[in-house]
Amino acid sequence: MSWLPKSPKARRRLTLVGAIAPVLALAIGLTLWGLRDSISFFYTPSQAAKANPPPGRTVQLGGLVRMGSVTKHPDGRVEFVVADRTAYDKVTFQGDLPDLFREGQGIVATGAFREDGVFEARQVLAKHDERYMPRELTKALKEQGEWRGDGSTPGYAKAQTP
Amino acid sequence: MISEIGAFCLMLALAFAGAQVGLSAAGRVRRSTVLAAAGEGAAVASFLGVALAFACLVHAFVTSDFSVANVAANSHTEKPLLYKVAGAWGSHEGSMLLWCLALTGYGAAAATLGRGLPQGLKALMVATQGVLGLVFLAYTVFASNPLVRIPLNAVPVEGRSLNPLLQDPALAIHPPFLYSGYVGMSVVFSLAVAALIEGRVDAAWARWVRPWALAAWSLLTVGIMLGSFWAYYELGWGGWWFWDPVENASFMPWLIATALLHSAIVTEKRGALAGWTLFLALGAFTFSMLGAFLVRSGVLTSVHAFAVDPKRGVLLLLILGFTAGAGFGLFAWRAPRLSKGGVFAPISRESALVLNNILLAAATTAVFLGTLFPLIREAMTGEAISVGPGFFNIAFTPMMAVLAVVLPAGPLLAWKRGDLQGVGQRLMLAAAVAVGAGLLTLALVSPRKALGALGVAVGAWLIAGAVTELAERTRAFRVPAADSLRRLVGLPRGAWGMTLAHLGLGVFVLGACFEIGWRGEAAETLPIGGTLDVAGYHLVLDRVAPVDGPNFDADQAIIKATKDGAPVCTGRPERRVYPAGGQTTSEVAICYRGFSHLYMVLGERRENPAGKAGPPVWLVRAYWNPWATLIFLGPIIMALGGVISLSDRRLRLGVAARSRPATEPEPAKGKKPREQPA
Numbered sequence: 001m002s003w004l005p006k007s008p009k010a011r012r013r014l015t016l017v018g019a020i021a022p023v024l025a026l027a028i029g030l031t032l033w034g035l036r037d038s039i040s041f042f043y044t045p046s047q048a049a050k051a052n053p054p055p056g057r058t059v060q061l062g063g064l065v066r067m068g069s070v071t072k073h074p075d076g077r078v079e080f081v082v083a084d085r086t087a088y089d090k091v092t093f094q095g096d097l098p099d100l101f102r103e104g105q106g107i108v109a110t111g112a113f114r115e116d117g118v119f120e121a122r123q124v125l126a127k128h129d130e131r132y133m134p135r136e137l138t139k140a141l142k143e144q145g146e147w148r149g150d151g152s153t154p155g156y157a158k159a160q161t162p
Numbered sequence: 163m164i165s166e167i168g169a170f171c172l173m174l175a176l177a178f179a180g181a182q183v184g185l186s187a188a189g190r191v192r193r194s195t196v197l198a199a200a201g202e203g204a205a206v207a208s209f210l211g212v213a214l215a216f217a218c219l220v221h222a223f224v225t226s227d228f229s230v231a232n233v234a235a236n237s238h239t240e241k242p243l244l245y246k247v248a249g250a251w252g253s254h255e256g257s258m259l260l261w262c263l264a265l266t267g268y269g270a271a272a273a274t275l276g277r278g279l280p281q282g283l284k285a286l287m288v289a290t291q292g293v294l295g296l297v298f299l300a301y302t303v304f305a306s307n308p309l310v311r312i313p314l315n316a317v318p319v320e321g322r323s324l325n326p327l328l329q330d331p332a333l334a335i336h337p338p339f340l341y342s343g344y345v346g347m348s349v350v351f352s353l354a355v356a357a358l359i360e361g362r363v364d365a366a367w368a369r370w371v372r373p374w375a376l377a378a379w380s381l382l383t384v385g386i387m388l389g390s391f392w393a394y395y396e397l398g399w400g401g402w403w404f405w406d407p408v409e410n411a412s413f414m415p416w417l418i419a420t421a422l423l424h425s426a427i428v429t430e431k432r433g434a435l436a437g438w439t440l441f442l443a444l445g446a447f448t449f450s451m452l453g454a455f456l457v458r459s460g461v462l463t464s465v466h467a468f469a470v471d472p473k474r475g476v477l478l479l480l481i482l483g484f485t486a487g488a489g490f491g492l493f494a495w496r497a498p499r500l501s502k503g504g505v506f507a508p509i510s511r512e513s514a515l516v517l518n519n520i521l522l523a524a525a526t527t528a529v530f531l532g533t534l535f536p537l538i539r540e541a542m543t544g545e546a547i548s549v550g551p552g553f554f555n556i557a558f559t560p561m562m563a564v565l566a567v568v569l570p571a572g573p574l575l576a577w578k579r580g581d582l583q584g585v586g587q588r589l590m591l592a593a594a595v596a597v598g599a600g601l602l603t604l605a606l607v608s609p610r611k612a613l614g615a616l617g618v619a620v621g622a623w624l625i626a627g628a629v630t631e632l633a634e635r636t637r638a639f640r641v642p643a644a645d646s647l648r649r650l651v652g653l654p655r656g657a658w659g660m661t662l663a664h665l666g667l668g669v670f671v672l673g674a675c676f677e678i679g680w681r682g683e684a685a686e687t688l689p690i691g692g693t694l695d696v697a698g699y700h701l702v703l704d705r706v707a708p709v710d711g712p713n714f715d716a717d718q719a720i721i722k723a724t725k726d727g728a729p730v731c732t733g734r735p736e737r738r739v740y741p742a743g744g745q746t747t748s749e750v751a752i753c754y755r756g757f758s759h760l761y762m763v764l765g766e767r768r769e770n771p772a773g774k775a776g777p778p779v780w781l782v783r784a785y786w787n788p789w790a791t792l793i794f795l796g797p798i799i800m801a802l803g804g805v806i807s808l809s810d811r812r813l814r815l816g817v818a819a820r821s822r823p824a825t826e827p828e829p830a831k832g833k834k835p836r837e838q839p840a
Contacts, residue, residue, distance in 0.1 A: 008505045015508045020520050023561070027524040030557040031531055038552035039535070041545060060548055074768050076687050076781055095685060096398075096765040096781050110548075 040110065046087035048113070055115050061089060062108040070103055082109065082119070089113075093121040101126045165230050168218025169309040172259075175211030175266065176299040178204045182269070182292030190285040198285040202273035205288055208295055209270035212263045219259060219308055220250045229317045232256060232308040238323035238742045240713040248334035249324045254458055254474070255308035257337055261454065262302050264345035266295050272349050272374070279370060286356035287349075294348050297481050305477050323742035326714065332392040340385030340412060344450040346378025347415060350422070351447035354440045355489055358496040363436040368429035371443060373808055375426060378446075379419045380804030386412050387797035394794075398748040398763040400683060400785035402793055405551040410533040411453030414526055418446045421522040424515045431577060432504045432512055437497045438519065444493060448486040449526075455482050456533070507579040514572035514580075521565045528557040566620050566671060569664060570627020574634060592630045596623035607680060617675025624668025628661050659807025666799030673757070673792025682786035687768055687779040697786030699760055700724045704732075706764070706780060714738040716749070719764040719780065723753060730755070735764040757792055761785040 005011055042060040043051060053059050061082055069081035078093045080103075091109055101107065101124065111121035182204035189198030219232070223246045228234040236253045237246055251260040269291040276284050302308075312318075327333075353371050357363045389412065394402040403409060422442040429439045459475025506512035532553045539547050570592060574585045600619030604610060633639070635657060636649040682697035694701045704720040716736040723730045733751030740747070753760040763783040770776030 009502070012505055015513070016516065018508075019513070019517055023520045023524050026564075027528055027557070027561065030560060031528055031553075034528075034532070034553040034556035035535065035549065038550040038556070039539075039547045040550060041547050058550075072766070072768055074687055074770065074779060076685065076768075096763070096783060110550075 042108070044084040044087075045082060045089045046084050048089065049087050053113060055113050058110065058112055060108050060110050061091065061119050061121075062106065063088075064106055065101070065103050067103045082107065089119050090117070091119045091121050093124055097124055098126045164218050165222050165227065165309045165311065168215040168222075169307065171211045171214040171218070172299070172303055172307070172309065175208045175215065175262075176296065176303055178208035178211055179266070179292050179295035179299055182208055183289050183296060186285045186289035186292060190282050190289065193281070195281065198281060198288070201285060201288050201292070205266070205273040205292065205295075206270045208292075208299075209263075209266040212259070212266045212299070215309065216250070216259055216263045219256060220247055222309070223247060223250045226321065228319070228321050229311050229314070230308075231310050231312045234312060234318050234321045236324050237321040238713060239320065240742070241323060241329070242712050244331065244334055245324055245329045248328070250308075251337045251341075252324045252328050253308070255302075255306045257341070258298070258302045258306050259308050260337060260341050261345060262295070262298050264341045265291075265298055265348055268345060268349050268374075269295055272352070276370070283353075283356050283360050283362075283367075286359050287352045290352035290355045291348065294352070294485065297485065301477055301481060305474055320742070323713070323740065326738065326740040326745050326747045327396055329713075330392060330396050332388050333396070336385060336388040336392060339381050339388060343378050343380075343382025343385045344412075344415060344453065346374060346381060347419060347447040347450050349374040350378065350443045351489060354443035355492060358440065358492045361496060361499060363429070363440060363500050365430050365433055368426045368436075368439060371439070372423070372426050372430065375419060375422050375443075375446070376804050376808045379416070379423055380801040380808070382412070382416050382419060383797050383801040383804065386416060387794055387801075391794050394790075395750045395752060395761075396747070398750050398783075400681070400761055400763075400783075400787065402677075402790070405532070405554040407533050408457050410529050410554075411456045414529055414533075415446055415449040415453060417522050417526040417529070418442055418449050421519045421526075422446055424518050424522075428512050428515050432506065434502070434504050434506065434512060435516070435519075436500050436502075440493060440497060440500075442519075444486070444489040448482070448489065451478075451482045451485060455479055504578075506577070509575065509582050510580045511572065511575045511577045514568065514575050517568060518565065518572065521561050525558055525561045525565075528561065529554065532557060563620065566624055566667070569624060569667075570630065573631045573660065573664075588634060589627065589630060592623060592626035595626040596620070598622075609680075611679050614675055614679025617679060618672060621668050621670075621672030621675060624671060625665055626668075628665040628668060631664075632661050655810040656807045659803040659805075659810065662803030662806060663800045664803075666796045666801075666803060668796075669792050669799055670796025673789045673794075673796060676789040677787050677793060680786075680788050683783070684785075685765075685781065685783040688782045689770070689777055689779045692779070692782075694782055694784055696760075696784040697788075698725055699730065699784075699786065701733075701762070701782070701784055703780065703782060706767075709736065711738065713742060714740045717764065717767070719762075719782070721751070721762050721782070723760060723762075731760070733760070733762040735762045737764045737766075754791070757790070758786070758788040759790045761787055 005014060040058045040060055041051070041053065042062060043053070044063050045061065048059070048061060063082040063084045066081040066083045066088065069079075071079045073079070076094055076096075078095075078097060080091055080093075081088050082091050083089075091111075093109070093111075105126060108125045109119065109121035110123040110125070111119055113119050182201050184201075185197050185204055186201030188194070189196075189201055219230075221227075222230045222233050223237050224243065226233065226237055226239045226246070228237075232253055232255050233249075236256070237249045241249070249256070251257045269288065272291060273284075273288050276287070279287070350371055353367070353374070357367050386409075389409070390402050393399075393404065393409075422439065422445075425435050425439045425442055428435045455475070455478040459478055532549045535549050536547050539545060570589060571582075571585050574588055575582075596619045599622035600615045603615040603618040604612070607614075632650075632653075635653060636646040638646045641649075684694050684696040686692070686694050688694060688703045690703060690705055692703050694703075700723070702722045702724075704722050706717050706719045709716045709718040716738040718734055718736045721733040721735065723733060731753040733753055735751040736749035738747050738749055739745075748763050748765070751762045753762075761784065763785075765781030765783060768779050768781060770779055
C-alpha cells in the first residue's frame with residue numbers, strides 16, 4: 001500500500017485516527033439520535049398550560065398532590081390532582097404508587113396528556129427520602145412562592161406538616 | 163465525651179495531612195530520606211486519626227447517643243445492630259467520613275507498601291495523596307462534620323431512624339465497597355501526578371499503577387453490583403439498572419478504570435500509550451469525585467440522592483474543579499515531553515487494547531453526556547428536561563456490543579504484529595458455539611426474539627472466547643493431556659485473572675440479555691384466594707397476616723406458586739410500616755428457580771370493588787426474571803478475576819522494582835515471555 005506514509009510514527013497516527021474516527025462518528029450519531037427520542041420536558045401544571053404539549057408526547061409533570069384528591073379504584077387505577085399555585089391537572093395512573101406517595105407531597109409523574117387533558121402517568125416518582133424534593137420541582141415551586149421549607153431541614157416538624 | 167475525642171482526632175488527622183504534604187514535598191525538593199520518611203509517618207498518623215474518629219462515630223451510633231446531631235437524624239434505639247453500625251455511613255456526613263477513612267487508608271497503605279518505588283516519585287505520590295486528604299478532611303471537618311453535638315436542651319429522646327429503604331444487608335455493605343473502589347483511584351491519581359512532575363512514565367510506572375487500579379476496580383465492581391442488587395430486590399420495581407444519575411455516577415469511574423487497566427498493560431509491556439494511560443489515571447479519580455458531587459449536590463434529579471444542600475454542592479464542585487483542574491493542567495503542561503514508546507502494527511495486541519480504550523472512552527462520554535445533558539440544556543435554554551433510559555440503551559449498548567464482539571480476539575493476538583487469520587481460525591470453535599447458542603435460543607425459547615437471541619450469542623461468544631484463550635495457553639488437545647494440565651497449573655495468576663474477568667463479562671451479558679429479552683410481568687388487585695398468572699406460573703394469594711419486626715410492623719402475604727399444577731414455592735412478600743419515620747416499604751419475595759427468579763411484591767391494600775362492606779383486596783405484582791442470577795454472578799466473577807490477578811507475584815509492589823526493566827524476561831517464565839498475561 002504505497003499511499004501510506006513512510007514514517008512508522010505517521011503510520012501509527014493514521015491507524016489511530018482511522019480507528020477513532022468511526023467510533024467517534026458512531027458515538028456522536030448514536031448520542032444525537034438517542035437524545036432526540038428520549039428527552040422529556042418538565043412542566044408544572046401552569047407551565048404545561050402555557051406550553052401546551054401535544055397529546056401523546058412524553059413529558060414530566062411535577063407539583064404537589066392536592067389534599068383530598070386521591071381516589072384509589074379497586075382495579076388498581078389511581079386518580080389524583082397535581083397542582084401548583086395557579087393551575088392544576090388531573091392525573092390518572094395504573095399501578096402501584098411509590099411507598100412515599102402522600103397527599104400534600106411533591107411528586108414528578110412521567111407520562112403524556114390525553115386528548116381530554118387528563119395526564120396519563122406511566123411512572124410516578126416520589127423520593128426515598130421524605131426530606132428530598134426533585135430539583136426541577138423545588139425551583140418551579142420557589143419561583144411561584146409555593147415553596148414549603150428547605151430540603152435540608154430535618155423533618156421532625158415537616159413529617160407532620162400536611 | 164467520646165464524640166469530642168472523635169472530633170479532636172479528625173482535626174488532628176487534618177493537621178497530619180497538612181504535615182504529610184509539607185514533609186513529603188520538602189523531602190522531594192531536598193532529596194532527604196528523613197523528611198520523606200516523616201511524610202510517610204504523617205500519612206499513617208492521619209489515617210489513624212480518621213480511623214479513631216470513625217470508631218467514635220460508630221460508637222455513638224451503637225450506643226444511640228442522640229446528643230450527636232447525625233445520630234439523632236439517622237438512628238433509632240430499636241434498630242437492629244447491623245443497621246446502627248451501617249447508619250454511620252448512611253447519611254451525607256457519615257459517608258464523607260467513610261470517604262476520608264478510605265482516602266487516608268489508601269494514603270497510609272501507599273506510603274507503607276510502596277517500598278520499591280524510587281524515592282522522588284514516592285515522596286511526590288505521598289504528598290499528592292496528602293493534598294487530597296487535606297482537601298477532603300477540611301471539607302468534612304468544616305462543612306459536614308458528623309460528630310457535631312446538638313445543644314443540650316434540644317437533645318431528642320428518640321432518633322429519626324435511618325431511611326428504611328437503606329435498612330438492608332446489601333446496602334449496609336454497599337457503601338464501604340463502593341467508596342474503597344472510588345477512593346482507590348486516588349492512589350492512581352497521585353501516582354500520575356507524581357510521574358508528571360518527575361517527567362518519567364515508563365513500564366515500571368505502569369507496573370506500580372496496576373495493583374492499585376486492579377484493587378480499586380475489583381472493589382468498585384462489587385460495590386456497583388451490590389447497589390444494583392439492592393435496587394433489584396428492595397425497590398420492588400423488578401429491574402436492576404435504571405440509568406439513574408447516581409447509578410451512572412458510579413458506573414463512569416468503573417468504565418474509565420476498566421480502560422485504564424487495559425491501557426496500563428500496553429504501557430507496561432511495550433512502553434507505548436504512556437500519555438493516554440496517565441490521562442485515564444487522572445480521569446478515573448476525577449469521575450469518582452464527580453460522582454460524589456452529583457450524588458450530594460442535588461444538581462440532578464435522582465431517586466437515590468442524599469438530601470440537598472446547595473452550599474455543600476458548591477464546595478464539592480470547588481474541590482472537584484481544583485483537584486481535576488490541577489491534575490489535567492499538569493498533564494497539559496508536562497505530557498508532551500513524555501517519550502512516545504514502541505510502535506506497533508494495525509493488527510496487534512496493542513491495537514486491540516487501543517480499540518478497547520476507544521470504545522470504553524466513547525461509551526463513558528455517552529453516559530456522561532446523557533447524565534449531564536439536563537444541566538447543559540437548562541443552562542443554555544432554561545428549560546427543564548430529563549433524559550430517559552432510552553437514550554442510554556441507544557447510545558451505550560451498541561458500543562459495548564462492538565466491544566464484546568472484538569474482545570475474544572484481543573488476548574489471542576500477538577504483541578507488535580498479530581496474525582488476524584490465525585486468530586480467526588483459532589476462534590472458529592468459539593464462533594460455532596456462539597452461533598449455535600443463538601440458534602438454539604431462537605428455536606427453543608418462546609416467544610421468538612431475534613435481538614434476545616443475538617444477545618445470548620454474544621454472551622456465549624465471550625464465554626467460549628475466554629475458554630478458547632485458556633485452551634490456547636495450555637495447548638489443550640495438541641499436546642498430551644498431562645502436559646496441558648501442567649501448563650494450566652503453571653499459568654501465571656494474572657492470566658487466570660484476565661480469563662475470569664472476561665468470562666464474568668460473558669456471564670453478565672448472557673444474564674442481562676436473557677432477562678431483558680424474556681422477562682414477564684403481571685399485576686392485579688387480588689382478594690384472598692385470588693390468582694395471578696405470570697410466565698406459566700400460577701400464583702394464589704393464600705392469606706395476608708400481620709407480622710411484627712424489630713422496628714417495623716408488616717403485612718405479610720403468603721403467595722403459593724404452582725406450575726402445571728405442581729407446587730413450586732411459597733413467597734412471603736411484605737409491606738412494612740416503619741413508625742419511626744412514618745414510611746412504608748415493600749419487601750420483595752424471590753423464588754429462585756435455577757438461575758431464574760420468580761419475583762413477588764405485595765402492594766397497597768384497597769377496598770373491595772363490590773363495596774366497602776366486602777373483604778379488602780391487595781395489589782399484587784409478580785415478575786418472571788429469567789437468568790437474573792447471572793447478572794449479579796457475572797460481576798462477582800469479574801471482581802474475583804481482579805483479585806486473583808492482584809495476587810500475581812509479579813504485581814506485588816516490592817517485586818516490581820527488582821524486575822525492572824519490564825521487557826526483561828523473568829527467570830521462571832523466561833522460556834515463554836509471550837504468554838505473559840494481558
